[in-house]
Amino acid sequence: MKFHELAEENRSVRRFRETERITGQQLLTFIDASRLAPCGANLQLLRFTPVTSGENCARIFPALRWAGYLDDWNGPVEGERPSAYIIIHAPVGERGHIPVDVGIAAAYIVLAARESGYGSCMIMSFDVNMITEAAGTKEGYHPFLVIALGKPGEETVLEEADGDIRYYRDAKDRHHVPKLALREIIVPVKD
Ligand SMILES: Cc1cc2nc3c(=O)[nH]c(=O)nc-3n(C[C@H](O)[C@H](O)[C@H](O)COP(=O)(O)O)c2cc1C
Secondary structure, rough: OHHHHHHHHHOOOOOOOOOOOOOOOHHHHHOOOOOHHOOHHHHHOOOOEOOOOHHHHHHHHHHOOOOOOOOOOOOEEEHHHHHHHHHHHEEOOOOOOHHHHHHHHHHHHHHHHOOOOEEEEEEEEOHHHHHHHHHOOOEEEEEEEEEEEEOOOEEEEEOOOOOOOOEEEEEOOOEEEEEEEEEHHHHOOOO
């Protein structure tokens, strides 16, 4: 698949076919892609926890906050929940490059997952204590981002934003994601 096509296809997915599991080996291939990503000063400070078992996924799920713009939806119901997670840990107290490094690492993971037919959603709104309790973390690190993964169980629609960037669901339960047009994000150089 060409890169632009992959980027177009790679919408965040929040409803999955939960019974279709992802192997730990598969998650490692996504993490291995992010290992090759650029990072500030090549320090490679991030650490990753792959989670695949139903039991461990059930411990992660209650800590997550889903889709802030969808007021009448409290997250995926049983049977539609993620079948795996990757938790990205960052060193406590480190600032500077870290948020950028996490974003790049996460982008590599979700694109590698999408290329293999899996959907994902990056989740930054979560209960840190619950995630640490459920998944553990390395000494001196804290969980920075959770990536939910699974076989997509919802249809997504990419569209051009018309004044409102909030995602929404239509009458057919499809998830729409409005993106600004290219012309709206270009800042021309000064004459
Ligand atoms: C840094 C970051 C944090 C996010 N946190 C959450 C979150 O806590 N919960 C959630 O449901 N989605 C979360 N998302 C997903 C965004 O809502 C999603 O990327 C955005 O609506 C655009 O949709 P798209 O990914 O399909 O382009 C997050 C995405 C990013 C990049």
